[in-house]
Amino acid sequence: MLINVSNLTFEYTGFRALNNISFSIPSGSIVALVGPNGAGKTTLLRCLSALEQPLNGTILIDGIDVLEHPRACHRKVGYLSDFFGLYDRLTVKQCLFFVARAQGIKTQDCAKAILKVSRQLNIEDRLENTPVELSRGLRQRVAIAQAIIHQPKVVLLDEPASGLDPEARHSLAELFLELQQQGMTLLVSSHILSELEAYSSDMLILRQGRIVEQVSIHEKSKQLKTFKLVLSHSSTALRGILFNTPMLSHITINDKQATFKLDGGVNNQQQLLKKLVEQQVPICEFSPITTNLQDAYLSTVQS
Amino acid sequence: MNPEFQRYLQLEFSLARMVVMPTFLGIIFSLIYVLDGNGYQKTIANTALIFYTLIVLFWGAKQAANSLFEEINNHTWDIQKTSAISAWSLTWGKLLGSTLYNWYGGFICLAIYSYMTPEPFFTPLIWVYFISAGIFAQSSGLLMSLLSLRSERNLNSSFSYLFILLSLFLFSTLLFNYLSFLRSTAHWYGHSYNEANFISISLCLACGWCIIGIYRLIAEALRIRSLPWVWIAFIVFSTTYTIGFFIFEEFFKKDITHLIIGASFIILSTSGYILLFLDENNPMLARRLWIYAQQQKWQRFIQEIPCWVISLSLALPCAFLLTLFSSFENIEEITPIPLVIYFLIIRDASLLLYFNYALNPKNATGLTLLYLVCLYFLFPVILFNLEFKLLAEFVLPLLDENIISASIIAALQAFFVIFLLFSRWKKRMNQMDC
Numbered sequence: 155m156l157i158n159v160s161n162l163t164f165e166y167t168g169f170r171a172l173n174n175i176s177f178s179i180p181s182g183s184i185v186a187l188v189g190p191n192g193a194g195k196t197t198l199l200r201c202l203s204a205l206e207q208p209l210n211g212t213i214l215i216d217g218i219d220v221l222e223h224p225r226a227c228h229r230k231v232g233y234l235s236d237f238f239g240l241y242d243r244l245t246v247k248q249c250l251f252f253v254a255r256a257q258g259i260k261t262q263d264c265a266k267a268i269l270k271v272s273r274q275l276n277i278e279d280r281l282e283n284t285p286v287e288l289s290r291g292l293r294q295r296v297a298i299a300q301a302i303i304h305q306p307k308v309v310l311l312d313e314p315a316s317g318l319d320p321e322a323r324h325s326l327a328e329l330f331l332e333l334q335q336q337g338m339t340l341l342v343s344s345h346i347l348s349e350l351e352a353y354s355s356d357m358l359i360l361r362q363g364r365i366v367e368q369v370s371i372h373e374k375s376k377q378l379k380t381f382k383l384v385l386s387h388s389s390t391a392l393r394g395i396l397f398n399t400p401m402l403s404h405i406t407i408n409d410k411q412a413t414f415k416l417d418g419g420v421n422n423q424q425q426l427l428k429k430l431v432e433q434q435v436p437i438c439e440f441s442p443i444t445t446n447l448q449d450a451y452l453s454t455v456q457s
Numbered sequence: 458m459n460p461e462f463q464r465y466l467q468l469e470f471s472l473a474r475m476v477v478m479p480t481f482l483g484i485i486f487s488l489i490y491v492l493d494g495n496g497y498q499k500t501i502a503n504t505a506l507i508f509y510t511l512i513v514l515f516w517g518a519k520q521a522a523n524s525l526f527e528e529i530n531n532h533t534w535d536i537q538k539t540s541a542i543s544a545w546s547l548t549w550g551k552l553l554g555s556t557l558y559n560w561y562g563g564f565i566c567l568a569i570y571s572y573m574t575p576e577p578f579f580t581p582l583i584w585v586y587f588i589s590a591g592i593f594a595q596s597s598g599l600l601m602s603l604l605s606l607r608s609e610r611n612l613n614s615s616f617s618y619l620f621i622l623l624s625l626f627l628f629s630t631l632l633f634n635y636l637s638f639l640r641s642t643a644h645w646y647g648h649s650y651n652e653a654n655f656i657s658i659s660l661c662l663a664c665g666w667c668i669i670g671i672y673r674l675i676a677e678a679l680r681i682r683s684l685p686w687v688w689i690a691f692i693v694f695s696t697t698y699t700i701g702f703f704i705f706e707e708f709f710k711k712d713i714t715h716l717i718i719g720a721s722f723i724i725l726s727t728s729g730y731i732l733l734f735l736d737e738n739n740p741m742l743a744r745r746l747w748i749y750a751q752q753q754k755w756q757r758f759i760q761e762i763p764c765w766v767i768s769l770s771l772a773l774p775c776a777f778l779l780t781l782f783s784s785f786e787n788i789e790e791i792t793p794i795p796l797v798i799y800f801l802i803i804r805d806a807s808l809l810l811y812f813n814y815a816l817n818p819k820n821a822t823g824l825t826l827l828y829l830v831c832l833y834f835l836f837p838v839i840l841f842n843l844e845f846k847l848l849a850e851f852v853l854p855l856l857d858e859n860i861i862s863a864s865i866i867a868a869l870q871a872f873f874v875i876f877l878l879f880s881r882w883k884k885r886m887n888q889m890d891c
Contacts, residue, residue, distance in 0.1 A: 167740055168816060168888075203539055204680055209745055224680040225541065233539045239532030243468055255460030256540035300536065 156181040156308065156339050157202070162211035164197050164363075171197040172208065173363040179341065179356070181307075184334050186350035186371070187343040189360035195343040196236060198360065199310045202341070203233035216307055229258065232301035236312040236343075238294075240285040246272075246296050247281040250303060257304035271299045275329065291322035298326075302333065309333060311342045315349055327352040381423075383430075384439035385410040391433045399426060413443065460542060461550025469558045478562045482508065486569060498573045505570035506587070513563035513591035517556040518598030524555035525602040544676035552671065556595050563591060582653060589660040596667035603674035604735045645701040662698075666691060682760040685767055692768065696724045715782050722775035722795055726802055729768030733806050734822055736763045738813045740885055769806065772799060780860075797854050800867035805829060807874040814881050 157179040164172040171194045179185050187195050200206040202213060204224030213220040220227045241249050247268060254264045272278045275295040285293055294314065302309055315323045323346070330340055330353045341358075344350050350357075351371065359366040385392065388410055396405050396414060401422050405414040416422055423440075430437055458466075485508065486501050493500045528534040537547065553560075567587065571580045643655040673687050700720045704713065742761065749758040776799040808828060812821035833853060840849035841856075850857040850866070857863035 165741055165744065167818070167885075205535060205538060207680065207745070209741070210748060228539050229541050231539070233535070235532065235535050237532050239536070241464070241533060242531070244464065248464075248467055252460055252464045253536060253540065255463065256537065256542040258541040261458075304541075 155179065156216055157341070158212075158214040159202075160212050162198075162201060162208055162213065164194070164201060164206065164208040171363050172201070174211070175360075175363070175365045177358060177365055177368050179339060179358075181339055182334060182337060183355045184330055184340040184342065184353050185356040185358050186347075186354035187341055187358050187360060188345075188347060188350065189366075193360040194363040195360055196312055199233070199312050199341065199343060202308075203231050203310050204228065205233070229304065230307045232304065232306035232309045234297055234301045234309075234311045234314055236316070238297040240293060240296060240300075242284060242286045245282050245284055246277065246288075249285065249296065250281075250299060253300040254303050259304060267303055271303045274302075274332065275299045276325070290317050291319065294318060294322070294326075298329070302338070305336075305338075307337075307339060309338050309340045311340065313344055314342060315344055315346055323349050324352075380404070380413055380443040381416050382439065382441055382443050383412040383414075383437065385412075386436040386438045389435045392430075392435055395429060395433055395435065399429070401426070459546045459550045459554075461537075461547055462554040465550070465554030465557055469554075470561075474558060475561075478558070479565055482562065482565050482569070499575050502570050502573040502575070505566040505573065506583075509563050509566035509570070509587060509591075512566065513556075513559050513587075514594040517559035517563070517591060518594045520555045520559060520598075521552060521595040522598035522602040524551045525599065525606060529606065538679055544672055544679050544681055547675050547679070548668065548672045551675075552592075552596060552599055552668070555599075559595075560591070582657065586653070586657050586660065589657060589664050592664045593660055593667060596664060596671055600667055600670050600674070603671060603678070606678070607674060607737055608735055646704060659698075662694075666694070682757070684756070684759055685762070685764060688764045688767060692721075692724060692728065692771070695728070696721050699724060712782075715779075718775050718778050718782070722772055722779055725768045725772035725775060726798065729765045729772060730802055730805070732763070732765040732768065733809060734825075736765055738763070738810055738821075739818075740814045740882065743810075743814075743882065744886065765806070769799075769802065772802075780864075794855065794860055794863055796864045797857075797860070797867045800864065800871040801854070804867070804871040804874050807871065807878045811874060811878045811881055814878065814885055816885075 155178040157177075159178070160176045162172050162175050163170065175198075187198065189195055197206060201208050202215070202220065204220045204227050207221070215227050216230050218227050218230065241252065244252065250268045250271065251264050254267050255261065259267050268281070269278070272281060275298060277292060277295050277299060280288060280292060280296075285296060288296065294317075298311070298314065301311070315326055318326065327349060330342065333340060334353075334355075342350065342354065354371055356368065357371050358368050383392075392412060393407055396402055396407065396412060401417045402414045403417070406412065416426065427437075427440055430440075486504065489501050489504055490497050525534075528537065542550075567584060570583065571577070574580060574583075641652040643650045643652040645655065669687060669691075673683075676683065696717070700717060703716060703720070742763070746758055746761060749755070749761070776795040779795040805825070809821065809825040812818060812824050815821065837849045837853040837856060840846075840852060850863070854863040854866040854870070857866065
């Protein structure tokens with residue numbers, strides 16, 4: 155595990171923002187940190203990047219105790235705040251040069267690092283502009299470039315897609331997958347669940363300062379793979395077939411429509427369909443009900 | 458090169474700015490030359506020093522303070538805090554980087570002064586004095602902004618500027634009397650020194666402590682922990698420095714131990730009292746300390762304990778010893794009521810914490826100061842004028858001539874506020890645990 159958090163508690167005067175939370179994040183994953191406003195997402199990210207001091211608990215990032223050795227952790231972590239700022243009087247190139255030097259990259263290696271990160275973020279043609287001349291999306295890219303210029307192992311991003319148009323969000327998702335392929339581990343907090351689904355491998359649900367659930371998104375989707383069967387007219391045989399098929403569960407029949415969960419892969423689907431056709435059940439539709447991250451999130455939070 | 462310094466170099470030194478400063482100063486000095494026919498050399502030299510003061514001290518201090526306020530307001534402070542840059546690089550990068558342009562103008566002024574002064578013999582001394590004064594003013598500006606950040610108050614830069622301006626105004630009167638100090642003598646630890654040299658060295662030492670203070674506060678912002686040795690060293694230095702002025706006075710020769718304890722008490726209680734209002738006093742810090750104590754993490758406990766607590770803790774034995782000396786040797790005129798003063802400081806500290814631990818601690822410092830004005834001034838004056846002398850003495854025990862009863866009343870007041878504070882703290886913690 156690259157990130158290990160145990161019994162983390164953080165309090166602001168008057169309320170507990172993080173309540174004794176523990177979780178682990180494997181290396182090379184993209185974890186979506188989701189939860190309602192005030193759930194503690196930003197506080198958690200700030201604790202992980204050693205910007206806030208928790209009341210209790212331990213945070214280990216790549217074996218480094220963040221609370222004991224915050225400066226050592228900064229070399230391994232890149233952080234993008236939700237209210238990020240840029241040095242507006244410098245050019246983008248100068249901004250990146252400053253951050254590269256501040257992150258300990260040698261002067262002679264800075265040009266190479268700037269070129270690499272600006273290509274990754276597709277901002278090479280903006281290096282001589284000042285941040286004030288850039289759109290919101292481009293400013294966001296510059297801020298992300300600053301956060302990853304030192305090639306950190308862990309990238310913590312707080313609402314990176316807020317205020318971006320759909321095209322910019324799409325390219326951001328592609329960027330995150332690219333960073334993952336390079337071996338980085340990303341923890342991304344966002345309210346826009348549909349966008350997280352495009353690139354996240356895991357989901358960490360935070361509510362009222364507690365971890366409600368940590369789950370692999372693909373597992374979650376698999377768990378919730380439900381099928382829908384629609385008939386052209388009612389069939390008495392349907393009930394018997396469905397309830398006598400062992401691979402089905404959670405069966406609901408409603409006149410000309412039925413829903414159920416089907417274990418296994420396409421072969422089981424084919425077998426079931428074959429059985430129904432042989433028994434002359436008047437099928438006009440047989441399809442999986444797709445559940446998205448939002449459904450998964452809502453079902454977890456509501457339960 | 459230091460990245461922070463390099464960033465300022467890129468920001469501050471555009472060609473246009475490089476040209477503007479000498480042009481502006483050139484116009485000013487040319488104007489003086491044209492207007493002031495005969496004595497123009499001396500006038501230009503003096504004007505150069507005045508402009509140096511304005512550019513390096515006043516504007517420079519503002520720039521140094523602004524260097525941090527700008528980072529906070531532009532949301533770039535997090536970038537620096539999560540970088541690998543060292544606290545020392547950030548200290549001198551900010552201090553020298555943010556004031557580079559001011560030094561550019563300042564050195565032009567000093568060069569003009571050196572060329573025009575009718576007393577060239579003193580020029581090296583003037584350079585040392587004015588440069589150290591500039592560093593002191595600018596480092597004080599940065600120190601103030603760091604302290605306001607630490608105390609988690611709203612970053613009110615105008616308040617800091619006002620404070621800096623007032624301090625600099627007082628400081629510049631000292632600065633322009635410098636030449637008169639050249640002819641007078643300072644006595645320190647029984648030795649005589651040229652006063653101008655002594656002030657220059659003292660100023661350099663003050664600069665050193667200011668820079669160390671900035672370094673410590675930046676290190677703290679970067680979450681680098683350390684034991685409070687620097688603060689203790691500062692207290693020892695201040696006490697040693699202060700004692701040097703009195704130790705060979707006839708009056709103190711009789712009892713040097715008494716003088717050392719007395720000076721320590723004054724330095725500890727004064728520094729503790731000032732820092733009390735500048736430090737972080739939120740209940741979460743107390744809660745963290747409480748947890749460290751419960752977990753017996755004593756090193757972490759000492760690392761995070763506010764410096765004012767250390768000062769006031771060390772002041773307590775001094776207060777006791779002074780009181781003992783007073784009663785045995787009958788020299789109350791030097792240390793009249795140290796215990797009374799100590800208890801009143803504890804009462805005031807508890808009062809400040811009490812307001813800070815409120816559910817909505819808005820402007821706790823302002824509220825405390827208001828209460829203190831009432832307790833130290835308004836109520837005693839009113840009661841005294843109404844001839845309720847006993848009541849006035851009860852409100853302000855310092856008025857009581859009997860040291861024992863004054864100490865008891867002050868202790869009662871302190872314990873009463875401590876009780877209120879403890880009750881509020883307990884209530885707040887219970888709310889948090891629920």
